[in-house]
Amino acid sequence: MSKLWSGRFQKETDCLVEDFHSSISFDKRLYKYDIKGSIAHAQMLGRTGIISAAESEELVRGLEEVLSDIDGGRVEFTVSAEDIHMNVEQLLTAKVGEVGKKLHTARSRNDQVALDIRMYVKDEIDQVGALLRQLQADLLSLAEKHMDTVMPGYTHLQRAQPVTFAHHLLAYCQMFGRDEARLRDCRRRTDEMPLGAGALAGTTFPLDREFVADQLGFSSITWNSLDAVSDRDFAVEFTAAASLIMVHLSRFCEEIILWSTAEFDFIELDDAYSTGSSMMPQKKNPDVAELIRGKSGRVFGDLQALLTMLKGLPLAYNKDMQEDKESLFDAVDTVKKCLLVFGRMINTMRVKKDNMAAAAKGGFTCATDLADYLVRKGVPFREAHAVVGKAVFYCLEQARNLEQLSLEEYKKFSPLVEEDVYEAINIKCCVEARRLTGGPAAKAVIDAIDKIRQRLAGG
Numbered sequence: 178m179s180k181l182w183s184g185r186f187q188k189e190t191d192c193l194v195e196d197f198h199s200s201i202s203f204d205k206r207l208y209k210y211d212i213k214g215s216i217a218h219a220q221m222l223g224r225t226g227i228i229s230a231a232e233s234e235e236l237v238r239g240l241e242e243v244l245s246d247i248d249g250g251r252v253e254f255t256v257s258a259e260d261i262h263m264n265v266e267q268l269l270t271a272k273v274g275e276v277g278k279k280l281h282t283a284r285s286r287n288d289q290v291a292l293d294i295r296m297y298v299k300d301e302i303d304q305v306g307a308l309l310r311q312l313q314a315d316l317l318s319l320a321e322k323h324m325d326t327v328m329p330g331y332t333h334l335q336r337a338q339p340v341t342f343a344h345h346l347l348a349y350c351q352m353f354g355r356d357e358a359r360l361r362d363c364r365r366r367t368d369e370m371p372l373g374a375g376a377l378a379g380t381t382f383p384l385d386r387e388f389v390a391d392q393l394g395f396s397s398i399t400w401n402s403l404d405a406v407s408d409r410d411f412a413v414e415f416t417a418a419a420s421l422i423m424v425h426l427s428r429f430c431e432e433i434i435l436w437s438t439a440e441f442d443f444i445e446l447d448d449a450y451s452t453g454s455s456m457m458p459q460k461k462n463p464d465v466a467e468l469i470r471g472k473s474g475r476v477f478g479d480l481q482a483l484l485t486m487l488k489g490l491p492l493a494y495n496k497d498m499q500e501d502k503e504s505l506f507d508a509v510d511t512v513k514k515c516l517l518v519f520g521r522m523i524n525t526m527r528v529k530k531d532n533m534a535a536a537a538k539g540g541f542t543c544a545t546d547l548a549d550y551l552v553r554k555g556v557p558f559r560e561a562h563a564v565v566g567k568a569v570f571y572c573l574e575q576a577r578n579l580e581q582l583s584l585e586e587y588k589k590f591s592p593l594v595e596e597d598v599y600e601a602i603n604i605k606c607c608v609e610a611r612r613l614t615g616g617p618a619a620k621a622v623i624d625a626i627d628k629i630r631q632r633l634a635g636g
């Protein structure tokens with residue numbers, strides 16, 4: 178079939194080129210947005226008198242039929258029609274005849290594709306946002322069950338100070354909350370309606386851009402036609418936000434992988450979220466967590482691809498921009514799948530409270546509290562630090578821990594130590610003493626949970 182743009186051409190497109198520059202194999206995913214956009218455009222052409230009311234109705238009816246044909250799987254897209262925009266126009270004209278050729282009045286594929294992707298990104302932001310909220314809700318429920326599950330907090334992956342598992346989970350809640358806010362922010366900038374920009378310089382027809390924006394649920398319209406057709410910032414922003422979600426998931430997965438080793442033994446993943454080995458019968462591997470960690474790389478790659486695609490482009494539209502879609506789609510698919518499976522994996526894992534508590538007790542995690550105890554007795558902190566350091570060394574040499582030293586032994590390190598030291602270094606007391614806002618004590622954790630719940634409820 179001859180191309181919709183074939184007028185000035187004397188030769189057919191080389192078949193290799195036809196395949197090479199066609200995007201239908203992947204941009205067909207945009208068909209709903211493309212058709213909705215075309216319906217709004219056709220209605221507007223009728224209202225403004227650019228085409229007749231009857232023609233407008235005919236186009237809308239035809240487009241609705243094309244939509245239901247595609248929905249019903251009754252359509253074969255063709256590579257020769259290049260992309261989703263021209264496929265739809267061709268299907269429409271086949272249905273409604275001559276009037277179909279009026280649809281593209283005062284429009285270019287350049288503003289059309291900008292419209293489609295913006296609509297797509299807005300929808301996907303809403304879906305990813307909902308997944309992030311669900312994940313935060315799941316983390317909150319899990320945290321509520323583990324308010325007094327003491328575990329070691331780490332720096333350098335060395336046991337540092339005691340926290341609770343609830344507190345640890347809430348750290349990720351904060352990250353996912355920021356991810357959600359980043360997406361909302363990106364959505365505001367995506368929410369601008371570009372139709373009317375034409376190929377690059379607007380159009381001579383008196384379009385009603387606000388009407389189209391309104392019909393399609395956009396809160397504003399773009400203000401520069403060159404920018405409108407060549408901007409993909411919003412896709413970059415989305416993919417950057419998706420990359421950070423993947424960073425957060427990946428770090429969490431790394432911990433889950435560590436925690437499920439025999440060396441840590443803090444959790445056991447459910448059988449449904451683990452896999453076995455083809456050779457080693459005893460193995461139960463945290464493949465799901467590893468795969469999420471691995472897939473983060475794809476999304477970073479998608480971001481890099483988009484940035485590199487854009488960086489050398491002169492204004493306005495260039496065909497390079499067709500390369501935005503596969504990266505964007507891949508980022509969307511990957512982040513959604515990962516969020517979904519991750520949520521299920523943590524909701525079903527078994528938490529080994531006793532092992533966490535034993536690890537917290539074992540690694541001198543109360544040493545700072547002992548130093549703080551001496552500070553309260555009047556010792557300058559730097560000195561207290563040195564005294565406790567010596568006590569730790571003494572314990573290490575005898576394979577004991579700080580709780581096991583007698584008062585007489587303590588007195589040798591500092592005469593200021595009294596019987597109350599044992600409460601000061603009791604692991605639960607160490608946690609409870611950290612009740613400042615943002616800390617691991619139950620009270621602070623309850624306040625943090627309240628705050629997150631309010632945010633999730635939209636308050």
Ligand code: ARG
Binds near residue numbers: 499500
């Ligand atoms: N398939 C193209 C894309 O995705 C649509 C715009 C094509 N415009 C053009 N002048 N070749 O970017």
